[in-house]
Amino acid sequence: MLFTKESDYAIRIVRALKNGEQKNVDEICRMEEIPKAFCYKIIKKLSRAGIVDIVRGAGGGCRLTRSIRELTLYDVIVAVEPDFAVMECIHHFCSQNSGGKHCKVHGELLEIQHSVEALLRKKTLYDILES
Secondary structure, three states: OOOOHHHHHHHHHHHHHOOOOOEOHHHHHHHHOOOHHHHHHHHHHHHHOOOEEEEOOOOOEEEEOOOOOOOEHHHHHHHHOOOOOOOHHHOOOOOOOEOOEOOHHHHHHHHHHHHHHHHHHHOEHHHHHOO
């Protein structure tokens, strides 16, 4: 599985906000070396997922809605990549599946998918940012 640049940037945005203070996009982009266009797009996705609050206006910015002790890697990645999968056929049609059964490859990949999801759910942002 290859996580996209969006997932990387989303984790960086959370890292910039990890102490709970409000920061604007310019500050986040400077701290985490994220292109501004990507930052806006990802912050909107994180907001829709309830991970950040956006404050509009002159003194605006964004802040985390939860502590990094509660926020998992899974939460952040799924916020920006809701259909992330080890292979496309995990969530979509596979021509080798028939009669309601998955092909052997699909079955193995599905098991790997579940393992990856379990690991991502176990790791909080605190685990990776403060350890």
